[in-house]
Amino acid sequence: MDDPLNPYGLKISVVIAGFAGGVLRALSRNQHTFRETIASPVCGALGAGYLTEPLVHYLKAIHFPLPPDDGSNVTMHASAFLVGVSAMWISDALFAFVSNRISMK
Template identity: 75%
Template sequence: MEDPLTSYGLKASVVIAGFAGGVLRALSHQNYTFREAVASPVCGALAAGYLTSPLVHYLNAIHFPLPPDDGTNVTIHAGAFLVGICAMWISDAIFELISRWIKKQ
């Protein structure tokens, strides 16, 4: 049976790793809101699903020292987790800019 995410260009294990990064980001924030509790994992999963492969490809292209590929995809999963966390920092900044812009209106 084919993974349903494959048709969208996503790997389930990468999406799960990004989701976990988003959960960690939401829970590590001191005063997290309901929006953050929902948006963090979703944004982390989507960002990891689409940005992890280009990130790992770029790191390989600049000869960044990565663990050897032994078939476990540890590099991709670790990268997905980090992308999931970092995506929320970026989305926090974007949400803050949007809310300030709306308040000005």
């Protein structure tokens, strides 16, 4: 069976790992707003889908100690989960930066 997200450059297992990271981030917050509950897993999934491979490539390029690649993609999925957890914080920081830049002009 073909991966339905493959035409978009996404791997379903990476997106699921990022989604799980986003769910963890949403559940660990003290504020349980509707926006946080919905947006955090979605940001986690999308962030992991598009940022995980460049992150793993960068970690390999700087010779960061990673587990050996035995075909199970442990490094990819662990990185996707971590990107998923932090994706909402990254988007919050980017939105704050852009809104500060716009309000300064």
